[in-house]
Amino acid sequence: MNPFLLDFPFEFETERLLIRAPKPGDGKAANAAIKASLNELQPWMSFAQQAPSEEETEINIRQAYIRFLSREGLRFHVFLKETGDFIISTGLHRIDWDIRKFEIGYWADTRYTGKGYVTETVAGLTDFAFNELKANRIEIRCDAKNIKSRAVAERLDFELEGTLRQDSLSADQKELRDTCIYAKIREE
Numbered sequence: 704m705n706p707f708l709l710d711f712p713f714e715f716e717t718e719r720l721l722i723r724a725p726k727p728g729d730g731k732a733a734n735a736a737i738k739a740s741l742n743e744l745q746p747w748m749s750f751a752q753q754a755p756s757e758e759e760t761e762i763n764i765r766q767a768y769i770r771f772l773s774r775e776g777l778r779f780h781v782f783l784k785e786t787g788d789f790i791i792s793t794g795l796h797r798i799d800w801d802i803r804k805f806e807i808g809y810w811a812d813t814r815y816t817g818k819g820y821v822t823e824t825v826a827g828l829t830d831f832a833f834n835e836l837k838a839n840r841i842e843i844r845c846d847a848k849n850i851k852s853r854a855v856a857e858r859l860d861f862e863l864e865g866t867l868r869q870d871s872l873s874a875d876q877k878e879l880r881d882t883c884i885y886a887k888i889r890e891e
Contacts, residue, residue: 736790747845847880
C-alpha cells in the first residue's frame, strides 16, 4: 500500500475546534503562539529553546505541509471555531503505514490552556486516526516529568505501557530523561 494514494480529509471538527492540515501563511499565528508560550514550552520542546523568527516558523510550516502531502508526517493546526484563533499544534508522527501506527504530539498556546482544548484535540485526533486512517496503534510519548502531557494521555484512557529509562535528553540537551509510552490499540 502506497501512502501517497490514501485519501482522507485535510480537516475535521470537534465540538469547539477546527483541526486542519497546516497551510502556507499559518506562520504568523503559530509564531505568535510560540512566543506567547516560550516559558512553558522550553522544558519540553527543543524548538522552543529560543524564539524563532516569523520567517523560520513559516518555513517550518511549509515543510510540514509538504510532509503532510507526502504522508511522511501529518501535522494539524487547531483553531477555535468561535473566533478562528490558532491555539494548538498537533499531529501524527513516527508513522508506520504498514502497521498503521502513529504517535500523537502536541503543544498549546499558553493563553488557551486549562480549558480542555488539548484533551479535546487529542480525542479528536485519536478518533480521526482510528476511523479515517484505520490505525491499529496510537502512541503518546512524553517526558516522564511532563505531568500535563501525561494527564492528557491518562484522561483519554491511553494505557501506560512502560517507561524507557534515560531514553532521551531534556529539551535543552543538558540531562538524561525518562520517556513514558502510552498507547491505545484498535479493539477487534
